[in-house]
Amino acid sequence: MGRRSTHTPEQLRKLILDAAQAIIEDQGLSGLSAREIARRISYSPGTIYNMFDNLDDVILNVEARILDDLRERLQSVLLEAPPSSEAVLRLARNYMDFTHERPRLWNVLFEHYMPEGTDVPQWYQDKLEELMACVETSLGSHFTPSQDDERRRAARVLWAGVHGITSLSTANKLASVTSQSASRLVDDLVGTYLAGLEAGAGVDADSDSGSDRGSGAIAVDAGTAAGGSPAGE
Amino acid sequence: MGRRSTHTPEQLRKLILDAAQAIIEDQGLSGLSAREIARRISYSPGTIYNMFDNLDDVILNVEARILDDLRERLQSVLLEAPPSSEAVLRLARNYMDFTHERPRLWNVLFEHYMPEGTDVPQWYQDKLEELMACVETSLGSHFTPSQDDERRRAARVLWAGVHGITSLSTANKLASVTSQSASRLVDDLVGTYLAGLEAGAGVDADSDSGSDRGSGAIAVDAGTAAGGSPAGE
DNA sequence: GATTTCAATGGGACGGCGTTCAACTCATAC
DNA sequence: GTATGAGTTGAACGCCGTCCCATTGAAATC
Known part of the structure; x- marks a missing residue:
């Protein structure tokens, strides 16, 4: 078949994304395939590749x-x-x-x-x-x-x-x-x-200040490490 | 070919898992396939299914x-x-x-x-x-x-x-x-x-006893919600 | 109305996949 | 020397993503 013109490109895009979403919603991502989308919207797999680069693009x-x-x-x-x-x-x-x-x-x-x-x-x-x-x-x-x-x-x-x-x-x-x-x-x-x-x-920076020793292989410094400490660093 | 006896079952298991791990390490999970494992260890895909239920089992x-x-x-x-x-x-x-x-x-x-x-x-x-x-x-x-x-x-x-x-x-x-x-x-x-x-x-143990959440759409109570319920809020 | 045009479309083809299983092979047991 | 049966193969099935081009038919032109 040739041009159907039953759907505008935007409609078709939406149709594909709706179908993809529906499939994912009831079968998960692994259930999604170009062929399954095509089946649901009654188009051929090839059509999907007119609207999107590939399946990743759809996703x-x-x-x-x-x-x-x-x-x-x-x-x-x-x-x-x-x-x-x-x-x-x-x-x-x-x-x-x-x-x-x-x-x-x-x-x-x-x-x-x-x-x-x-x-x-x-x-x-x-x-x-x-x-x-x-x-x-x-x-x-x-x-x-x-x-x-x-x-x-x-x-x-x-x-x-x-x-x-x-x-x-x-x-x-x-x-x-x-x-x-x-x-x-x-x-x-x-x-x-x-x-x-x-x-x-309100208080100063180091909530658990004491532990600023970089012992051993790992330089651990919980004081400054708690970067969050709002007042500071 | 028939029985090779070049590898014991345990060796073969290890061989498969080593190969799987190697594939994942350099191609990611999506690069993993039974066939690719088979290629790497020079066995046929079928052999993998003697040692494992399926690919999920391998993973x-x-x-x-x-x-x-x-x-x-x-x-x-x-x-x-x-x-x-x-x-x-x-x-x-x-x-x-x-x-x-x-x-x-x-x-x-x-x-x-x-x-x-x-x-x-x-x-x-x-x-x-x-x-x-x-x-x-x-x-x-x-x-x-x-x-x-x-x-x-x-x-x-x-x-x-x-x-x-x-x-x-x-x-x-x-x-x-x-x-x-x-x-x-x-x-x-x-x-x-x-x-x-x-x-x-310092606060006592009833840390979150009060927080019977599930009430209403959003029962917000940051105080009791904080598991360790610090005095503040 | 007839003709041309050409974008949209279908659907087959390719090479991959997981998984199964009948058939084959050969180390071992006798 | 032979029979056994476990280990192994590889073809087969039905999927997959993606590509490609012959076909189609709506619109443009006459």
């Missing part, structure tokens, strides 16, 4: 949607809560809830790697920055405007931490921790980390 | 080796350092170093998922517990013997946190953070989290 565009969904969700949380420990915690829980509501979809973000030489595209990085900005905003009350680096770092630590808990517990690779009990860990992480920030906040 | 056994290596490494760190903040930090850094020395190998632990219905085998869980035990030991000085639950939880939070940082930065999915700058985040996490623990240390 990347599905990831974009997920990141957008997540961002919208987190931004809406920020609208209701001014920067505070509570806001941080709510963000963390929303992240976690998101991952539980659509586990396979969320998993794609981390299961999927760029093929060897290829780099994560800039627009992808930008979307990540937007997400991080949410966390940074929520941390507003914990830092002065001059502590921008510290705030950015704290946001990344918290983000990665929550992600680590979610990710390992989902995969059953955190000993004795199930997805169920993971929320408690998230609460613990956020609560304790923020307490650590506050403990170091 | 799982490679994972076992990695977990063992990591455990040995962490245990040797513990021998040199008594429980302390420093010991925790050294463990974290060793984990991180390990992941940088053999990135693809380490990645397998998390790239690879059990096929749908299958569960992570018990011996795998046991190996995870051994790793966690290292972290728990290093946290000895931060908890009294009666606070076993709290210590176990803190160990998991730290483990997952360090993992999250490493994992996201390696995959380039932590905005503006590269594998290089990740160590700073690890130091920050460990330092600040431990500071948070110490800030709340």
